[in-house]
Amino acid sequence: MQKREKWKLIIPFVLPALILFTVFTMYPAVRGLYISLFKWTGLTQNMTFIGLNNFSKLWRELTDPADFYNIRLYLSHNAFIFVFSLVTIILALVVATVINNKVFGHKAFRVTYFFPNVLSVAAIAVLWSMILNPSFGLINGILRSIGLEQLALPWLSLQYEMPLFKLGLYSVGFIGIWGGLGWYMILFLAAIQNVPQELIESAMLDGANRVRMFWSVTIPLIWETIRTVLIFAVIGALNQFALVYILFEQTPNKHSDMIMNYYYFQAFAQRNWGYAAAIVVIIFIVTLIGSLVSYRVSARETVQY
């Protein structure tokens, strides 16, 4: 092929996307790092360079024991959600193993379990605010109809006391399991199906029962996938925003807000752009560290097959 001829295709094919992507994705991301070094509020372009002051303010919020309602509180909510993600991962692993064994109804399980993952977060939030509504909600309706009136709680209440956090935040965690299980299950199923059949057969012949197979064959062989999924759990827990925002009436709330809600409030309500930019830089760094730590913690010899 002629050299000139080649460029006639490459340039018009690559350039439009390259320009669009540079202007609307790459440039804003890099500039996001840059503006975190400025004091910048309101709708003007007046920015004052303040170095790392935004970050030292965040550090004070994180470490000052007197200041209770601050970034530390929001991060504790994220951590709480992360615990639920870990539960989700374990459940998904079990479910994927069972479904992979082609139990009765495995196709129906697969299709229904995955369904919540195609819903928007907004749809999940609205659906569950209907299900958990204290007066007409499905859960309390069922509890009343079977005579368990005393268990009919205000599930989305941020006043109702529970260990560590309010009841509403526990509900958020359970909704997270409902919405995330299918996604992890699909990933684990794909990984399990990559395990060579001979290995499973030979383990069966050695007399391993299902539980042993799960621990000694399935888990080691899909360990790489588990590690990847752990990173997604870290990212997912730190990116929580919409579920809490919609469930709790789209206003800031110290008992439910996550770090991204704080960012949203600082940026798009208070217009503290520089400070908000520093928050997302920190989320980005915490994500990197969290991923690295979970990757390290889960490190072990890779099983070859």
Place this chain on the structure above:
Amino acid sequence: MSSATITDTQGKAPVKRKRTPLTPGMVVGKASSIIIQVFMWLFFISVVFPMLWTLITSLKTSAELFQSPWALPVIPQWDNYVRAWTKINVGTYIFNSVFVSATSLFFIMMLGAMVAYALARYEFRGNRVIYFYFISAMMIPGFLGFIPAWFLLRDLGILGTHLGLIVMYTSGSLPFTIFFLQAFFKTLPRELEEAAIIDGANLYVVFFRVMLPLATSGMLTIGIFNFLGVWNEYFWALITISDDKLKTLPLGMANLYEIAHYATDWGAMFAGFIIMLVPTFIVYAIFQNRLAEGITVGALKG
């Protein structure tokens, strides 16, 4: 291992198996298997039953809503759907979402496929650099650029418009689309392309008439994946769109509860919810398998 040994052990298998007495370990195993079974059916019900419940409730009067969740509506209130459509603007939200998603998807697939094809099939200076430039954005969270992008769109005068959404959705979806399609184009055979070039077809015709039809399967997988991403996108729409006439479905959905609460029209809320879910239901029913595929590639290989 030779295949002979495998057949050998398999042949012996039925003889080896003996009925072993119940050990404590097996009892635990049995119990946990029952717990797992129960959990799996409960989870199944937790997905299916709320859907049925919202469907049935959407046909109830507000008074019936506060009675038993098992009761069926005495007279189906189809009027709930009429009010949802007219008073909660469900029609407008659906139209906006269809418009924004379809337009974004067209540009994502067009631009993404063109770049992916050029990178997969042509060796040139900077090929790898451009590839990694696009792919690197898959590591960068989108929220890092939200504030600068907000100001950029404001200065360009497209903040709060559908164009503002389309531009951001297209740009943000390019990295994964290029990553996926570049790998896909590499798996396609070169013979057809070369034959077409020898026949004198120009390079553009080869791409649009020969390569794109060959890539239908890959385009479909990544297309569905992108469609759902754009269709469900919430944050960027939230911070840019304030005009109610321009809001997309997730924004309309989020406001559903507030509107219904304000008007105490719960029937219309349930009906509106059902209408807003119909497109997702249809897409899921048709493309369930492709979605799983796109997600697996996105998470495990990306």
